[in-house]
Amino acid sequence: MNANTAITEPLQSAAADLLSEGKVAVVIGYGANGDSSLAHPEFVRKPEDAERLVFDERCFGNLAVYLSKDSIRQMGKIGIVVKGCDLRAINVLLREHVVKREDIVLIGVPCAGLGDPPLQKCSVCEQRNPEGCDILAGDPVEQPQVDAELRYKDAADLDAKSLEERWEYWRGQLSKCIRCYACRNVCPLCYCKRCITEKTIPQWIESSAHLRGNVAWNVARAFHLTGRCVNCGECERACPMDIPLGAINQKMAQLMNEWFDFQSGLSSEEKAPFTTFNADDPETGIL
Amino acid sequence: MKSANVDEQVLYQAAAGWLKSAVDILQGAGVEVIAPVETDPGVVELAAVNSSDAVVTDYANVRLPLKQVFFPISEVLLEFDKQPDSDLDVKSEPVASSQEVVVIGARPCDVAALEALDKVFHWDYDDVRYSARRERTTLVTFACTSPDAHCFCTSVGGSPHNTAQSDVLVFLGADGQAQLQVCRDKGTRFIERLGDAVKRAPAGTTLPSPPEVAARFDSEKIKTWLDENFESDFWTDVSLKCLGCGACSFLCPTCHCFDIVDEANWRKGQRRRNWDCCSHPMFTKHASGHNPRPDQASRCRQRVMHKFKYFPERFEQLACVGCGRCTRACCVGQNLVGILTDIEARAKEGNDSDAE
Numbered sequence: 010m011n012a013n014t015a016i017t018e019p020l021q022s023a024a025a026d027l028l029s030e031g032k033v034a035v036v037i038g039y040g041a042n043g044d045s046s047l048a049h050p051e052f053v054r055k056p057e058d059a060e061r062l063v064f065d066e067r068c069f070g071n072l073a074v075y076l077s078k079d080s081i082r083q084m085g086k087i088g089i090v091v092k093g094c095d096l097r098a099i100n101v102l103l104r105e106h107v108v109k110r111e112d113i114v115l116i117g118v119p120c121a122g123l124g125d126p127p128l129q130k131c132s133v134c135e136q137r138n139p140e141g142c143d144i145l146a147g148d149p150v151e152q153p154q155v156d157a158e159l160r161y162k163d164a165a166d167l168d169a170k171s172l173e174e175r176w177e178y179w180r181g182q183l184s185k186c187i188r189c190y191a192c193r194n195v196c197p198l199c200y201c202k203r204c205i206t207e208k209t210i211p212q213w214i215e216s217s218a219h220l221r222g223n224v225a226w227n228v229a230r231a232f233h234l235t236g237r238c239v240n241c242g243e244c245e246r247a248c249p250m251d252i253p254l255g256a257i258n259q260k261m262a263q264l265m266n267e268w269f270d271f272q273s274g275l276s277s278e279e280k281a282p283f284t285t286f287n288a289d290d291p292e293t294g295i296l
Numbered sequence: 297m298k299s300a301n302v303d304e305q306v307l308y309q310a311a312a313g314w315l316k317s318a319v320d321i322l323q324g325a326g327v328e329v330i331a332p333v334e335t336d337p338g339v340v341e342l343a344a345v346n347s348s349d350a351v352v353t354d355y356a357n358v359r360l361p362l363k364q365v366f367f368p369i370s371e372v373l374l375e376f377d378k379q380p381d382s383d384l385d386v387k388s389e390p391v392a393s394s395q396e397v398v399v400i401g402a403r404p405c406d407v408a409a410l411e412a413l414d415k416v417f418h419w420d421y422d423d424v425r426y427s428a429r430r431e432r433t434t435l436v437t438f439a440c441t442s443p444d445a446h447c448f449c450t451s452v453g454g455s456p457h458n459t460a461q462s463d464v465l466v467f468l469g470a471d472g473q474a475q476l477q478v479c480r481d482k483g484t485r486f487i488e489r490l491g492d493a494v495k496r497a498p499a500g501t502t503l504p505s506p507p508e509v510a511a512r513f514d515s516e517k518i519k520t521w522l523d524e525n526f527e528s529d530f531w532t533d534v535s536l537k538c539l540g541c542g543a544c545s546f547l548c549p550t551c552h553c554f555d556i557v558d559e560a561n562w563r564k565g566q567r568r569r570n571w572d573c574c575s576h577p578m579f580t581k582h583a584s585g586h587n588p589r590p591d592q593a594s595r596c597r598q599r600v601m602h603k604f605k606y607f608p609e610r611f612e613q614l615a616c617v618g619c620g621r622c623t624r625a626c627c628v629g630q631n632l633v634g635i636l637t638d639i640e641a642r643a644k645e646g647n648d649s650d651a652e
Contacts, residue, residue, distance in 0.1 A: 042629050049629030050537040070628060074539060080591060081536070116506050187360070187369055189542035189573065195627050209576050215559050217370040222559075247627035249543040251336060252357070 016064040017149035018119050020090065023144050025059035027088045032083030033114050037072045050075065063258040064090070064118050064146075066125055071241045073098040073197035076108045080273050090146075092120040095137025097239035097274025098197040104277050105237075106117065107200055112146055117142030119150040127159050130242045130255070133160050141277075157285040161263035163256040179224075186223040190217060192230060192244035192254055205229055215260070235261040235285045239274035268293055306479070308487055312472030317493040318436075318486075319348040325489065328614040330365060342402065351401065353468055356442050356578070357619060360538040361549035362406035363413060365399060366429045371572045373425075373556070377564040381461050398486065400436045404458040404465070405449050405617040407437045409459050409549035415611040416552050434482040437462040443509045446620030448633050451513050454617055456506040467504055470480065475503060477619040479491070513636045515604060515614055518577050521606040521643035526597070530642065534635055535596035538627045542573035544622035546600070550615045600635060 012296055024036040040051030041063045048067040051060050073095050075081045091099060096117065102108040117139035122131035133156075138149045158165075167175055190206070193199045206214040206226055215222035230244075238258045245255040265271045268291050269282040284292070322329050328344055331351040335341045340355040340363060345597075372389040414430065416425035422429040440456035450453060459465050463483035467475040476494060478484055487494055545551040559565050572579060575595050581587045589595050607615035617634075625630045 042631070045629060047629045052536050078592070080532075147415075187546050189546040190576070191539075191541035191543040191625075191627060194539040194541035212559075216555065216557055217559060217570050222370075237562070243627070245545065247541065251339060251545055251627040272475055 013068070013121055013123075014063075017062070017157045020064050020116065020118060021062050021190075023146050024053055024088060024090075025056040027114060027116075027144075028053065028059065029056040032086070033088035035081065036062070036074050036088040036090070036116070037081070038063060038090035038116075039068040039070070039072075052081070062090070064123075066127075068092070068120075069123055069128075069246060070244045071095045071098055071195075071197050071242075073102060074195060074243070075104055076113065076197070077200035082112075090112055090116050090118055091138040091139055091142065092118055093134060094120075094130065094239065094241045095197075096142070097136065098241055099141055100201075100274040100277040100279070101198055101237055101239060104279060104281065105198075109118055110277070114144070115139075115142035117145045119145070119147055121127055121150045127290050128242065129163070130240060132151040133162075152197040161259050161266075163253070164260040164263050167260070173270045180220065182252050183223045183227055184220055185252055186218060186227065188218045188223070188226065189249060190202055191247040191249060192252075195243045195247040196234070197241070197243070198234060198239075199230075205233070227252075227254075230254075231257045231261055234258065235283055236265050236269075236271065237273055238262060306477060306499055307503075308476040308478070309497045309501070310474040310476055310490070310494045314350060314474055314490065314493045315353075315400070315472070316348040318490055319351070321489055321491070322398055323347075325396075327398055330397060330399045337362065342399065344432045345366070346490060353401070354442075356444060357403045357406070357440075357621075359547070361409065361547065361619070361621065362399065362402040363409060363549050363552070365397070365433065366410070366426055366494070367413060367417070367552060367554075367571075367620040370568055371425065373567045373569055375564070375566050376560070379563060384470065391424050392432060394428075394432060397433040398436060398524060400466075401438045402435060403440050403463065403619070404437055404456060405440070405447075405454055405461070405619040406549045407435050407462050408454050408458050408460040409617045409619075410435075410450075412550040412607065412613060412615050412617075413552055414461075414612070415613070419611075420535075434486050435461065436464045436465045436476075436483075436486060439465055439467045439504075441468070443507055443621065446623045446633075447509050447618060448512045448620060449618035450509045450511050451633075451636075452463060452515060452614050452616050456509060457503070475501070477503065496560070509618075512633050513640045515608075515636075517643045518604050518636055518639050519608060521639050522601055524564055524646075525642075526601070530639070531593040531597040534638070535543050535591075535593040538575070538596050538630055539628060540575045540577065540592050540595065541627070542575050543625040543627065544632075545561075545573035546571055546622040547577055547625050549619055552605070555650040574602070600632075600639075604636070 025040060027036060036052065036053045038051050040061050042049050046067060047069060048063055048065065048074060050070055051061055053061060072089055081087065094173040103110055119138045135155050137152045170192045193204060206216065214225045238261060240258055240262055242255050245253060248254060265282065271282050307555060314414060330342050331345045332340045333343045333345060334352050340352050340358050341360055345351060354418060374388045375385055377385045391551045417426040423584050429469055443456055446474055461480045463480045465477045465479055471626050475497060476487065509525045522523050532555055553572045556567065558567050577587060603615040
């Protein structure tokens with residue numbers, strides 16, 4: 010049994026308390042789906058339903074994606090179960106004024122890692138114990154020291170290839186894209202009411218699933234998330250065609266770290282490089 | 297479901313090596329062969345093959361459904377060109393060439409799904425591109441041997457040994473041997489081509505029993521509930537977790553909605569037909585800005601209603617073959633069988649309260 014499972018009980022009682030005291034209208038957490046390999050998002054609105062909540066190694070989803078949904082927001086104040094990785098996305102939503110801090114109650118869950126074997130993102134996680142939450146369910150877990158080199162390993166592995174090899178690799182991967190937009194819809198930071206790929210006057214991105222359209226879409230997606238993406242890995246998990254989108258995001262994160270000494274989502278107060286003027290900024294990459 | 301006892305007229309036996317012979321013979325005759333191949337570790341897709349070496353036989357199902365062979369994810373309908381010193385030139389993209397295609401190794405659920413697509417594409421308008429591709433293609437299906445927990449073909453009128461729309465149904469045996477059941481005329485021609493690689497099965501030969509796929513719901517009861525519950529809180533509740541991505545629709549073997557787009561520069565361009573999806577808000581958004589399906593609840597409802605109410609009303613069959621791709625692909629664990637069994641339970645509750 011995964012170490013995460015011990016959190017289920019304190020999580021259920023925290024959610025039940027919040028609901029019975031009227032502090033929130035809904036708690037967004039995870040529910041068990043039988044013996045499925047994925048715990049699904051669960052929306053609990055009555056204290057007695059809090060027993061439906063679980064926390065274990067199957068709680069992959071980044072629930073922050075629901076914070077920008079009208080159907081959820083109209084319920085009232087939201088309690089949300091957050092792992093350390095999810096909290097980083099919420100920090101970005103807070104700094105981008107998509108969500109107000111007073112409209113949400115953060116129920117932090119210490120997380121020893123997801124999946125069996127653990128996901129790559131979990132092996133380099135430095136936020137196992139989410140900080141700054143309103144409630145912390147369960148006891149903190151040990152936070153191993155992480156080798157910063159490993160943080161961007163997928164990107165570094167691809168960088169080791171020649172330009173031609175790299176293009177060949179991405180050409181193959183992006184050719185698989187079917188333009189279902191699961192990557193966009195699962196992303197907590199893709200909250201635009203109308204995505205650039207849906208704009209037609211003018212049409213910036215061709216909607217056809219040919220290589221030209223797929224490259225345009227995937228590059229636009231990466232650009233719009235640069236300096237914002239927290240590498241939660243949801244896009245790659247959701248992709249039905251198994252395109253390694255995480256490696257693209259990692260590359261962007263690596264450059265942000267290298268050029269601006271910046272990692273997105275570590276705090277809601279952070280000054281994001283692309284929305285802050287700094288005369289000392291490096292001009293690397295500006296043609 | 298077909299009986300296990302099959303008329304010897306249509307049952308053949310093939311010795312080990314038949315698949316290699318089949319691919320070689322077809323290639324020699326200039327036929328394009330499409331078969332399951334491993335494209336990424338653990339991922340099998342239908343793709344054109346040059347030899348039987350690449351063909352995978354021990355797989356559950358292909359990732360992208362068979363429909364892509366007849367209804368491609370993106371296809372050119374016409375090309376246009378307007379140069380300053382000439383009239384507008386419009387060239388209609390030719391329909392599929394007459395080159396024969398044999399698809400070896402699709403699964404019965406994906407093949408049965410073509411029955412739904414045939415009805416749509418031959419409905420109020422004969423879709424010449426779809427028809428030409430269907431016309432030139434022979435379907436040599438591999439009977440399903442390894443359904444998983446998400447499969448539910450038996451709940452929607454199918455079976456792991458369903459012969460619907462297959463020209464030949466192949467039962468792969470041990471050591472590369474096979475039994476081939478001819479289902480349609482094109483299948484007879486395929487068998488003739490194989491020559492010595494196959495021989496008539498002796499009288500009394502029986503086919504293996506299909507693997508167990510438990511029936512999960514009664515689609516008639518579901519239809520009855522859907523008839524009465526266009527407006528129901530159920531749709532709001534069931535759609536809360538749906539993120540409105542198109543993974544379920546795009547991977548669905550019966551989903552067939554498309555978008556037509558022009559892609560052009562100042563002078564020339566193409567008109568294309570692309571897969572589309574009713575989960576996306578833009579699918580129904582009008583030019584006025586009005587959207588008749590303004591929220592995910594109405595879009596989730598549409599997907600279920602279309603498959604289990606509207607399609608049966610129009611075409612007397614379900615628009616679902618129980619392949620389970622939608623559930624496997626869903627990143628939030630949405631489960632179509634779960635939705636349908638919930639509906640069935642509500643239908644029963646309704647009946648109970650009536651009885652009281």
